[in-house]
Amino acid sequence: MLGVSGEEEGQDGPASASVGSRAELHVHLNGAIPASTVKDILADETTVLPQGFEIERDLLRRIRSKSLAAYLTPWQILRLFPRKRENLDRLCVAALANLAANGVRFVELRSSVLYLATLQKCSPTQALERLIESTGDAAQRQGIRRGLILTVTRGDYGAIALATLLQAYQDLGEPDDVVGLDLAGDEEMAYPAQLPSLFRQAKDRFGLGITIHAGETGRAENVRSAIELFGANRIGHGTAAGKDPDLMELLAKENVCVEVCPISNRLTGAVPAEEAHPLQEFRRHGVPFVICSDNPGIHQRGLVDDHAAAMAEGLSVGDMRHQFEMAKRYSFMESLA
Ligand SMILES: [Zn+2]
Known part of the structure; x- marks a missing residue:
């Protein structure tokens, strides 16, 4: 089993690992910022931390959290910046440098534009x-190709948020930089009834890829609805599907790719300590998957470490060699050489 157990494991960081060509299809921009940059920006913007939040204790997630909510503690401050335009540049430079250090050749970065608009006091289009x-x-x-995935948060305002994002996208002339849409957030939360059809319409009308965070907290039915209702091309995490043979059959038949985040899945408890990672089940059932890092800055790891973690979970060197091709095949970005 993988030792994401909390003790220092002699990690020398990604720079020390052998770095080949990699691709990243599931990474949150604000989860990819190195801690030193987060601290610099918080200081520069004189950000007032929420009561009880202690940077040294709460910014990073290196050991298994008691719950997904506990894992998400760093976002109490990650959603408070960047308020300055130049700090958006700064965090992007740092995040992309880390991806480059992990051999990432192309990346689909996901981010919440509406948070950014609020922080920077500008319109969603700006x-x-x-x-x-x-x-x-x-x-x-960094010589990296990047696409953007626009994240919508589950909940009552999901439909309004999606409509607002799509309007911004249209206002800018449907730029090629934007390649997909993502639904994230608390999987227990209800969403407006029309939300799935709005995702499907966006896919049909604009050719955007759809990826849905689903099955991370044990709800296999969310994976099914992501495919059948939202028209998902890819599923974020999807760990609950590993115990549902019918669902794996559906994933394989519909050629829906699972974005597997091995380190994150252990840290959040999406895969309990005593259980095997469903990666092996995905492989056995012919479910396509790509290995991703989710929030490498918060884990203080990188995609190199997630690839190593996937091997510790039972993937072979041969499996890993296919990963770059798999990422190309299931990427929402076009004409990847
Ligand atoms: Zn994620």
Whole structure:
């Protein structure tokens, strides 16, 4: 079993690992910022921390959390910045540099544009434009190709949020930088009845890829609805599907790719300590999957470590060799050389 157990494991960081060509299809921009950059920006923006939040204790998640909610503690402050335009540049530069250190050649970065608009006191259209510029410049510096996935949060305002994001996307002339839509957030939460059809319409009308965080907290039915109702091309995490042979058959038949985040899945408890990771089940049932890092800055790991973790969970060197091709095949970005 993988030792994401909390003790220091002699991790020398990604730079020490042998780095081949990798691709990243499931990474949250604010979860990919190195801790030192987070601290610099908080200081620069004189951010008032929420009561009881202690940076040294609460910013990183390196040991298994008691619950998904506990794992998400760092987001109490990750959603408080960047308020300054230049700090958006700064965090993008740092996040993309880390991805480059992990051999990432292309990445689909996901981010919440509406949070950014609120923080920067600008319109969603301006926020999206800034995000395109900042991530694009940072990626170019590292020789990485990047696409953007716009994240919608589950809950009552999901439909309004999606409509607002799509309007911003249209206002900017449907830029190629935006490649997909994501639904994230608490899987126990209800969402407006029309939300799935709005996702499907966006897919049909704009050709955007759809990825849905589903089956991370044990709800296999969320994976099924992601495929059947939202028209998902990919599933984020999807660990609950591992125990449902019918669902795995559906994933394989519909050619829906699971974004497997091995380190994150252990830290959140999506895969309990005493259980095997469903990766082996996915492979046995012919379910396509890609290995991803989810929130590498918060884990203080990188995609290299997630690849190592996947091998510790039972994947072979041969499986790992296919990963770059798999990522190309299931990426929402076009014409990847
Ligand atoms: Zn995620």
